[in-house]
Amino acid sequence: MRTAIARAEAARGTTSPNPAVGAVVLDRSGAVVGTGATQPPGGPHAEVGALAEAGERARGGTAVVTLEPCAHHGRTPPCTGALLAAGVARVVYAVDDPHDLAAGGAEVLRAAGVRVEGGLLAEEVRRGPLRAWLHTVATGRPHVTWKYAATLDGRVAAADGTSRWISSPESRAEVHELRGKVDAVVAGLGTVHADDPALTARDAGGTPRARQPLRVVVGLGDIPAGAKVADGSAETLHLRTHDPAEVLAALGARGVVDVLLEGGPTLAGAFAAAGLLDRVLAHLAPSLLGAGAQALGDAGVSTITGAHRLRVEGVTMSGPDVRVSAVPVRD
Structure with missing residues (x-):
């Protein structure tokens, strides 16, 4: 299953609005004979790719999939049909498919005599791909x-406005890796004016990756002439609004599923105030500034009882920085 999860992670950013799914096929002896991942919309699903690689060796074997195989005919035929045609004897999957159209694959397979087991490493898949x-x-x-880098006292820039670099090279490399896996990277017009970010995904040498997220600039004014976000190296969408709900509605209409919010404090505060932050990813550098811009602007909180409460999912080191992942505590 962890091999299937790795294949799914590698496909992130290329499959939306479809899920990034990974699959592994084992032969009768338990040897891996095929792996696959969801292809871009209209292309084969993970199971189909893994079965094609396995060929006849899949007959009587086991398919391991991160998501319950689909049972409906959309742009491609149902994966349940491919599994049955290949003669797979057993299917193990992680997460039940919650989609009304696609759910029910497990029951279809069981009705055809296939042994089906669900729930393997389900939480890892839910929190991952x-x-x-x-x-x-x-x-x-x-x-x-919402991703940000700050000092231990919560500053994202010094009093003179300088901010390069607060975070370590390791943290910045992680951010480029994350940009390469999301559908869209969002920044406010103020950040574009102040920092002139490229909002692209680059490798360790600074070379742009082959696949780039949609760059989204939010704000009523014009993007400055010569700004890096307008350099043509990746698609850029300018949304003339300050309303986070309008931003997400526009992106959802384009099939965007996974959004990385990168700044600045005013825009992040607006998303927090609207209850539209689903994860906070902080890279905290072991330094203090004492003055300068804070990471988060007005988030609609006037008293401690109104604080936006979070549950920490994980704390790891990123070079000298502390990386914290947290999610909102919602009723």
Whole structure:
């Protein structure tokens, strides 16, 4: 299953609005004979790719999939049909498919005599490659991760406005990796004026990756002439609004599922105030500034009882920085 999860992670950013799914096929002896991942919309699903690689060796074997195989005919035929045609004897999957159209694959397979088991490493998959897609199916809007880098006293820039670099090279490399996996990166017009970010995904040498997220600039004014976000190296969408709900509605209409919110404090505060932050990813550098811009602007909180409460999912080191992942505590 962890091999299937890795294949799904590698496909993130290329499959929306479909889920990034990974699959592994084992032969009768338990040897891996095929792996696959969801292809871009209209292309084969993960199971189909893994079965094609396995060929006749799949007969009597086991398919391991991160999501319950689909049972409906959309742009492609149902995966349940492919599994049955291949003669797979057993299917193990992680997460039940919550989508009304696609659910029920497990029962279809069981009715045909296939042994089916669900729930293997389900939480790992829910928090990993399927996090954003499951959220979008449940809520009808894109999933939003707010990412920021700050000092231990919460500053994202010094008093003179300088901010390069607060975070370590390791943290910045992680951010580029994350940009390469999301559908869209969002920044406010103020950040574009102040920092002139490129909002692209680049490798360790600074070379742009082959696949780039949609760059989204939010604000009523014009994007400055010569701004990096207008350099043509990746698609840029300018949304002339300050309303986070309008931003997500526009992105959802384009099939965007996974959004990375990168700044600045005013825009992040607006998303927090609207209850539209689904994950907070902080890279905290071991330094103090004492003055300068704070990470979060007005988030609609006037008293401690109104604080936006979070549950910490994980704390890891990123070079010298502390990386904290947290999600809102919602009723």
